[in-house]
Amino acid sequence: MSRLGALGARLYRGEVGYDFIGKRKVWYGLSILITITAILGLAVQGLNMGIEFKGGAVFTTPKTSISVAQAQTDAQAAAGHDAIVQKLGNGTLRIQVTELSQAQADKVKTQLAKDLSVDENKIAADIVGPSWGETIANKAWTGLAVFMVLVVIYLAIAFEWRMAVAALIALIHDLTITVGVYALVGFEVTPGTVIGLLTILGYSLYDTVVVFDSLKEGSKGITKQTRWYYSEVANRSINGTLVRSINTTVVALLPVAGLLFIGGGVLGAGMLNDISLSLFVGLAAGAYSSIFIATPLVADLKERDPQMKALKKRVLAKRAAAAAKGEPAEGAEDTDVRYDDEAEDVPGGVATAAAVAGPRGARGGRGRPSGRRR
Amino acid sequence: MAAPNKGRRQAGSPGRPGRTLALFLIAMVALTGGMFWSGHVTPRLGIDLAGGTSITLQAKNTPGKPNAINKTNMDTAVNIIDRRVNGLGVSEAEVQTQGDKNIIVNIPKGTNSKQAQDQVGTTAQLFFRPVLTYAPGTPTAPEPAPSTSPSGSAKPSASGKPQADSSASSKPSPSSTTQGRAVTDALKKAPTPTPTPGASDAPAGSATPDPSATTPPPPPDPATAALEKKFTALDCRDEASRTTVNQSSGPKDTIVACGQDTTGKNWDKYILGPAELDGTDVSKAKGVLDQQRGMWIVQMDFTSGGTKKFQAITGKLSQQQPPMNQFAIVLDGNVVSAPSVAQTLGASAEISGSFDQASAQNLGNILSFGALPLSFDVASTTTVTAALGGEQLHAGLIAGAIGLALVIIYLVAYYRGLSLIAILSLGASAIMTYTIMSLLGPGIGFALNLPAVCGAIVAIGITADSFIVYFERVRDEIREGRTLRPAVERAWPRARRTILVSDFVSFLAAAVLFVVTVGKVQGFAFTLGLTTVLDVVVVFFFTKPVMTLMARKKFFSEGHSWSGLDPKRLGAKPPLRRSRPNLLEEDPPEPPQRRSRVSAAPTDSKEA
Numbered sequence: 001m002s003r004l005g006a007l008g009a010r011l012y013r014g015e016v017g018y019d020f021i022g023k024r025k026v027w028y029g030l031s032i033l034i035t036i037t038a039i040l041g042l043a044v045q046g047l048n049m050g051i052e053f054k055g056g057a058v059f060t061t062p063k064t065s066i067s068v069a070q071a072q073t074d075a076q077a078a079a080g081h082d083a084i085v086q087k088l089g090n091g092t093l094r095i096q097v098t099e100l101s102q103a104q105a106d107k108v109k110t111q112l113a114k115d116l117s118v119d120e121n122k123i124a125a126d127i128v129g130p131s132w133g134e135t136i137a138n139k140a141w142t143g144l145a146v147f148m149v150l151v152v153i154y155l156a157i158a159f160e161w162r163m164a165v166a167a168l169i170a171l172i173h174d175l176t177i178t179v180g181v182y183a184l185v186g187f188e189v190t191p192g193t194v195i196g197l198l199t200i201l202g203y204s205l206y207d208t209v210v211v212f213d214s215l216k217e218g219s220k221g222i223t224k225q226t227r228w229y230y231s232e233v234a235n236r237s238i239n240g241t242l243v244r245s246i247n248t249t250v251v252a253l254l255p256v257a258g259l260l261f262i263g264g265g266v267l268g269a270g271m272l273n274d275i276s277l278s279l280f281v282g283l284a285a286g287a288y289s290s291i292f293i294a295t296p297l298v299a300d301l302k303e304r305d306p307q308m309k310a311l312k313k314r315v316l317a318k319r320a321a322a323a324a325k326g327e328p329a330e331g332a333e334d335t336d337v338r339y340d341d342e343a344e345d346v347p348g349g350v351a352t353a354a355a356v357a358g359p360r361g362a363r364g365g366r367g368r369p370s371g372r373r374r
Numbered sequence: 375m376a377a378p379n380k381g382r383r384q385a386g387s388p389g390r391p392g393r394t395l396a397l398f399l400i401a402m403v404a405l406t407g408g409m410f411w412s413g414h415v416t417p418r419l420g421i422d423l424a425g426g427t428s429i430t431l432q433a434k435n436t437p438g439k440p441n442a443i444n445k446t447n448m449d450t451a452v453n454i455i456d457r458r459v460n461g462l463g464v465s466e467a468e469v470q471t472q473g474d475k476n477i478i479v480n481i482p483k484g485t486n487s488k489q490a491q492d493q494v495g496t497t498a499q500l501f502f503r504p505v506l507t508y509a510p511g512t513p514t515a516p517e518p519a520p521s522t523s524p525s526g527s528a529k530p531s532a533s534g535k536p537q538a539d540s541s542a543s544s545k546p547s548p549s550s551t552t553q554g555r556a557v558t559d560a561l562k563k564a565p566t567p568t569p570t571p572g573a574s575d576a577p578a579g580s581a582t583p584d585p586s587a588t589t590p591p592p593p594p595d596p597a598t599a600a601l602e603k604k605f606t607a608l609d610c611r612d613e614a615s616r617t618t619v620n621q622s623s624g625p626k627d628t629i630v631a632c633g634q635d636t637t638g639k640n641w642d643k644y645i646l647g648p649a650e651l652d653g654t655d656v657s658k659a660k661g662v663l664d665q666q667r668g669m670w671i672v673q674m675d676f677t678s679g680g681t682k683k684f685q686a687i688t689g690k691l692s693q694q695q696p697p698m699n700q701f702a703i704v705l706d707g708n709v710v711s712a713p714s715v716a717q718t719l720g721a722s723a724e725i726s727g728s729f730d731q732a733s734a735q736n737l738g739n740i741l742s743f744g745a746l747p748l749s750f751d752v753a754s755t756t757t758v759t760a761a762l763g764g765e766q767l768h769a770g771l772i773a774g775a776i777g778l779a780l781v782i783i784y785l786v787a788y789y790r791g792l793s794l795i796a797i798l799s800l801g802a803s804a805i806m807t808y809t810i811m812s813l814l815g816p817g818i819g820f821a822l823n824l825p826a827v828c829g830a831i832v833a834i835g836i837t838a839d840s841f842i843v844y845f846e847r848v849r850d851e852i853r854e855g856r857t858l859r860p861a862v863e864r865a866w867p868r869a870r871r872t873i874l875v876s877d878f879v880s881f882l883a884a885a886v887l888f889v890v891t892v893g894k895v896q897g898f899a900f901t902l903g904l905t906t907v908l909d910v911v912v913v914f915f916f917t918k919p920v921m922t923l924m925a926r927k928k929f930f931s932e933g934h935s936w937s938g939l940d941p942k943r944l945g946a947k948p949p950l951r952r953s954r955p956n957l958l959e960e961d962p963p964e965p966p967q968r969r970s971r972v973s974a975a976p977t978d979s980k981e982a
Contacts, residue, residue, distance in 0.1 A: 206880065210876060256831075271894070275832075
């Protein structure tokens with residue numbers, strides 16, 4: 001791990017770094033591809049909606065020796081509809097029958113109890129009318145819309161509107177990918193899935209917020225220097241918080257993985273599994289989008305700002321001039337000079353050793369800290 | 375509050391970690407003590423973990439009453455359902471509204487959930503309507519059955535299994551002698567029929583007796599024609615058509631309805647006139663065993679107003695020819711029974727049909743407690759056996775333990791000594807979460823369900839993330855070449871802001887979900903919100919002070935290689951800081967606000 005720590009340090013100081021922003025077209029392309037695939041999957045295959053959304057019943061029997069085929073025959077005979085029967089890890093049966101009314105479901109339950117020769121009260125039943133799923137789905141959509149509006153407002157206040165927009169796009173991207181995975185793989189969509197999906201909302205933004213926070217700090221007073229332009233600062237922010245992003249994502253995924261393992265391994269199916277599955281996909285997508293989508297988007301949006309355009313021009317001009325003089329270009333990564341030894345030449349600036357993960361003059365040659373404070 | 379709280383204390387000053395910590399620990403002990411003192415040492419478990427039945431009812435919009443689904447009506451409905459369910463002697467059943475149009479009925483294990491289920495969804499909208507005509511319940515020409523007398527009894531919709539009725543004939547009534555199945559208490563000779571009150575368009579049944587009453591009166595207007603058409607097309611064998619056929623009609627309309635005959639096998643369909651009485655005219659009803667006939671019936675006593683109306687209608691009907699001498703007792707749109715009337719009747723009536731004890735008592739119970747102001751659909755019913763519930767809880771707890779262990783292993787591997795602080799903080803979070811959940815059970819009726827358990831497990835990650843944000847900040851400061859103590863203090867304000875902003879977003883998601891969703895999602899959202907708030911509390915009042923205290927310990931401050939703060943490992947440069955000491959040991963308090971910087975200040979409420 002120590003090497004990781006050292007790598008973290010080098011990332012932090014910008015000694016090593018990956019050009020996330022520069023390659024943004026690649027990420028955008030990749031994401032657009034994935035999104036299109038997801039949408040196609042949705043359009044072509046559609047989602048495999050669970051009982052809760054179609055109306056029907058799920059029966060869970062106690063441990064039984066009866067065979068799956070036998071149970072299926074019995075259930076279909078009693079219900080008059082197709083039944084899906086799974087044998088779970090613990091020897092119990094899970095029987096799903098779609099489009100059953102309450103009264104029919106009661107009959108099926110009684111019949112099943114007779115066939116399996118168990119007490120009727122030993123059979124768990126989950127009976128859902130077709131309108132209930134619709135209610136859940138509608139509420140979920142409402143929640144989604146309300147949340148998006150609120151979070152955009154909040155992020156616009158806490159950061160700035162560009163970041164809010166980028167975060168929103170990243171969020172929609174995560175949700176689309178998650179839903180697309182469900183369509184493509186054919187996982188069943190249950191209320192648990194919806195819960196998981198809605199949780200992604202808060203969570204997918206977590207990493208994004210961490211990066212934005214450092215970006216905001218790193219780009220403070222950016223127009224007062226001519227060493228870096230915005231995209232470079234943004235890239236530094238990503239690299240500087242990379243370890244943090246990876247760690248937070250891994251730590252968030254671990255409990256979900258535990259749920260997934262237990263839900264899938266022990267219970268066979270059910271709420272635990274449904275929630276964790278969609279969370280898992282969504283969190284992974286969220287981690288990806290915070291680095292590869294949200295921040296590059298902010299940079300893109302920001303570079304359109306006239307101020308930033310002018311800054312970029314200045315920076316590039318200065319570098320060109322320096323190159324012409326044969327000096328080491330500004331922004332070249334040489335780390336032997338420390339800014340502590342440097343004279344301050346920004347009026348009103350106090351060179352604090354601001355712990356910004358953005359560029360610091362200290363790290364980048366002879367410059368002065370851009371993340372300065374006044 | 376997602377912006378750093380500037381008034382709190384000088385950012386970066388160590389403050390008084392000991393005092394903060396002591397306060398936090400006192401609060402924790404108080405909570406734990408409160409939990410033991412109140413005797414609720416475990417969180418109350420939801421139906422899906424403890425076993426039982428949960429029924430979700432969804433209010434339906436009734437046409438013509440666009441604003442019927444409102445809080446008042448919902449509360450009335452909750453009260454009535456509560457009385458019905460508890461009238462069964464079901465213990466500890468909970469009835470509560472959820473969202474704006476759902477009612478959740480939770481029935482713990484060990485009670486007769488089936489019976490309760492029959493009761494809760496029944497709206498008990500009871501009407502007495504004169505019969506205009508009837509026919510077998512398949513799509514036919516609207517002809518009354520020519521020779522058979524009307525089948526008098528039908529299976530009430532709410533009953534369980536139809537039982538063979540004692541009267542095997544299709545005679546209208548199983549009553550011993552009279553045809554009138556609405557028997558008076560003492561066969562009171564009723565006074566002359568009073569005119570029907572307020573029935574503006576008098577039912578055809580009360581028109582002058584039509585001697586050739588074999589067909590319904592000719593359709594005088596399009597509405598009637600439409601009704602005829604409906605009647606002709608109606609197929610009573612199909613449940614969907616039965617329920618939809620008169621859904622859009624009010625009590626004052628002439629309707630088409632279905633009812634089962636006495637055998638409980640065949641359906642008849644009826645055209646019925648406007649309602650003459652309704653459920654509110656019934657003062658009391660109960661299921662009783664009719665000793666003479668050896669069958670269960672439901673006996674109804676009318677209110678004084680109801681008695682008058684009942685006299686009026688029976689007086690009128692008794693003058694009619696069949697089939698128009700019958701009145702139908704319509705419960706929730708289905709004809710329960712359609713006795714014919716031979717004489718004017720008074721203060722009470724009875725409904726007989728293929729009742730057994732349970733269904734008779736249920737119907738009596740329902741009629742007594744009144745009709746619900748709204749009609750409901752049973753949106754979902756979940757029955758969970760205690761065994762399955764226990765299993766799910768078990769699995770959830772194992773999953774939680776595994777998740778926690780994985781997180782701890784990762785933190786230890788990556789942060790070494792620092793992870794001790796994280797683990798302590800996670801422990802504090804866990805204790806707080808557990809005690810608060812236990813106290814919320816009796817407090818606000820919070821019940822831990824499976825999604826809530828999931829929420830708590832997922833929250834482990836969220837909580838740990840906050841520590842990571844802080845630790846990484848501290849390590850960044852050390853990379854800057856700082857010694858530990860200033861690093862800890864300087865890292866805090868920035869980490870604090872990140873934690874607050876991201877936790878606020880999580881909290882926002884949870885709050886929105888909690889407000890707009892229903893059912894299972896709500897439990898999840900609640901837990902998520904609770905743990906997010908606790909995360910902030912723990913990080914502020916536990917993790918940070920502990921970190922400050924730890925920073926004074928040699929093990930950490932000297933950067934022991936296992937402390938997770940070893941400058942060499944972190945790749946810090948040896949500090950060359952003596953040149954500008956003034957900037958090192960003090961963090962300038964929050965810089966003056968820049969033009970471009972809007973600081974958000976939401977929510978101290980989050981910490982409250």
